[in-house]
Amino acid sequence: xxxxxxxxxxxKPKAGPKTSSNFEKFYKNADKKExxxxxxxxNPVKKRVLKISDTAIESLSVKGVKPSKxxxxxxxxxxxxxxxxxxxxxxxxxxxxxxxxxxxxxxxxVKAGKIQVNGKLMDNPSYIVQKNDKIVYDGKAIKPxxxxxxxxxxxxxxxxxTLSDEKERRTVLDLLGDRVAERVYPVxxxxxxxTGLLLLTNDGDLAQKLSHPSHQIKKIxxxxxxxxxxxxxxxxxxxxxxxxxxxxxxxxxxxxEGKKDEVGIEIHSGKxxxxxxxxxxxxxxVKKLDRVYYGxxxxxxxxxxxxxxLLAQEVIMLxxxx
Numbered sequence: 001x002x003x004x005x006x007x008x009x010x011x012k013p014k015a016g017p018k019t020s021s022n023f024e025k026f027y028k029n030a031d032k033k034e035x036x037x038x039x040x041x042x043n044p045v046k047k048r049v050l051k052i053s054d055t056a057i058e059s060l061s062v063k064g065v066k067p068s069k070x071x072x073x074x075x076x077x078x079x080x081x082x083x084x085x086x087x088x089x090x091x092x093x094x095x096x097x098x099x100x101x102x103x104x105x106x107x108x109x110v111k112a113g114k115i116q117v118n119g120k121l122m123d124n125p126s127y128i129v130q131k132n133d134k135i136v137y138d139g140k141a142i143k144p145x146x147x148x149x150x151x152x153x154x155x156x157x158x159x160x161x162t163l164s165d166e167k168e169r170r171t172v173l174d175l176l177g178d179r180v181a182e183r184v185y186p187v188x189x190x191x192x193x194x195t196g197l198l199l200l201t202n203d204g205d206l207a208q209k210l211s212h213p214s215h216q217i218k219k220i221x222x223x224x225x226x227x228x229x230x231x232x233x234x235x236x237x238x239x240x241x242x243x244x245x246x247x248x249x250x251x252x253x254x255x256x257e258g259k260k261d262e263v264g265i266e267i268h269s270g271k272x273x274x275x276x277x278x279x280x281x282x283x284x285x286v287k288k289l290d291r292v293y294y295g296x297x298x299x300x301x302x303x304x305x306x307x308x309x310l311l312a313q314e315v316i317m318l319x320x321x322x
Contacts, residue, residue, distance in 0.1 A: 091115065092125035094135065096204025097144035099183035103208045109137070149182045150315055151200040153307035154299055161189040161198065172198060175305065187211060188270055196221070196291030197299060200307075206319060210295060216268040217295045217322060218251070221275055224288030228260035233282045243277055250278070264292075295322045 095106035095115065107125035109115055115122050116136040117129075129135065135142050155161070159170050163185060172186055184200040187207045201207055210217050240249030248269060256262040265275060276286045292299055296317050302308060310318075 089129040090125065091117070091122060091127040091129055091135070093204060094129045094144065095137070095142065096207065097202075098135075098137075098142040099149075099185065099202030099204075100137065100142065101185055101204075102187070102211055103204055104211065106204075114138070147182060148203045149180060149184055149201060150203065150206075150310035150318075151176065151180060151184060151307050152297055152302065152310055152314075153198045153200060154302045154304050155190050155195055155198045156305040157193055157195055160192050161186045172200065176200070176307065189272075190291060191273060191276075191289075194289040194291070195304065196289075197294040197297060198291075199294065199297070206315075210318065210322075211270060213268075213270060215322070217270070218266065218268055218293070219291060219295070220293035221265045221267070222256065222288070222290040222292050223263050223265055223275060223279070223286060225261045225263070225279065226285040226287050229255075229263060229284065233284075234263075236282065237278060241278065241281055243281060245271065248274065248278060262288075 091110055092103045092106040095101065095109065096103040100106070101109070110125040110127075111123055113121050113123060114137060117127065118134055119136075153172060153175065155172060155175075159172055159175065161172055163171065163173060165171055169192070173184075176184070180200075182202050184202050185207070187199040187201060187210050190196065190198055199210070209215055234253070237250060238253055240247055242248075248271070251266040251268060253263055253265050256264050267274065271277075275289055279286050297310075297314065
């Protein structure tokens with residue numbers, strides 16, 4: 001008679017603060033990742049065929065995948081602004097495609113009386129722009145940008161994320177100088193003392209997508225504090241805390257390289273100063289705030305204060321897989 005094997009399982013050690021993030025490993029190896037991030041490569045090529053652009057067709061061809069004629073007919077252009085229906089002529093979207101701001105900001109400009117149509121103030125963002133309409137902002141006629149531009153910047157400290165500044169402080173556009181001919185604007189914001197990844201573009205549709213909370217764009221921040229983060233406060237943040245504008249919960253959090261005064265936070269909320277306000281609520285001061293990951297993009301080969309243009313694959317990823 002064969003004896004049954006008895007398996008002795010070892011008792012599991014007590015777990016510390018629950019963390020679902022592998023931030024420490026990510027941060028150490030950030031520069032080794034592909035510039036367009038892990039999301040694009042995780043998806044099999046054949047599953048990335050639908051609803052992508054002509055640029056994507058070229059990308060697929062390089063990988064040895066031959067798109068069908070039927071697919072080519074269905075694909076929209078990635079780089080050109082075209083009005084294919086009356087929906088595309090809404091005033092706020094027209095302004096966004098001029099490379100001035102996002103659609104949401106454009107709607108606010110219209111309501112604030114900053115836009116003229118054929119010499120008259122227009123306060124309706126849903127106004128359908130006609131072919132021969134003359135749209136004026138700040139005394140100048142504006143037209144949609146035909147060539148879309150996507151710029152990734154590693155923002156330094158003491159630079160503001162605005163198009164202009166009343167206090168004449170240095171802006172992100174000053175860093176671009178005359179090396180970007182098209183008018184671009186920041187997607188979202190980083191406050192003056194924060195550093196890291198910032199996207200600038202004249203693509204109003206993409207800016208709208210990346211800024212809208214419903215798309216839950218993943219962002220990772222490296223946070224330095226004025227004192228060690230206690231286990232109790234660590235757990236409070238991971239479980240979620242209540243701020244003046246509502247409940248907020250980070251997606252994941254971890255200590256960085258074992259340092260108790262440095263953490264990595266993964267979050268998709270785009271609320272103003274959200275990271276700083278989380279820690280202020282628990283009586284901590286954020287001494288360093290660096291965005292190291294944004295929607296699949298990393299800081300690989302991008303020193304502080306420098307910028308680069310996105311690759312075609314990266315634009316495809318942001319438009320269709322983020």
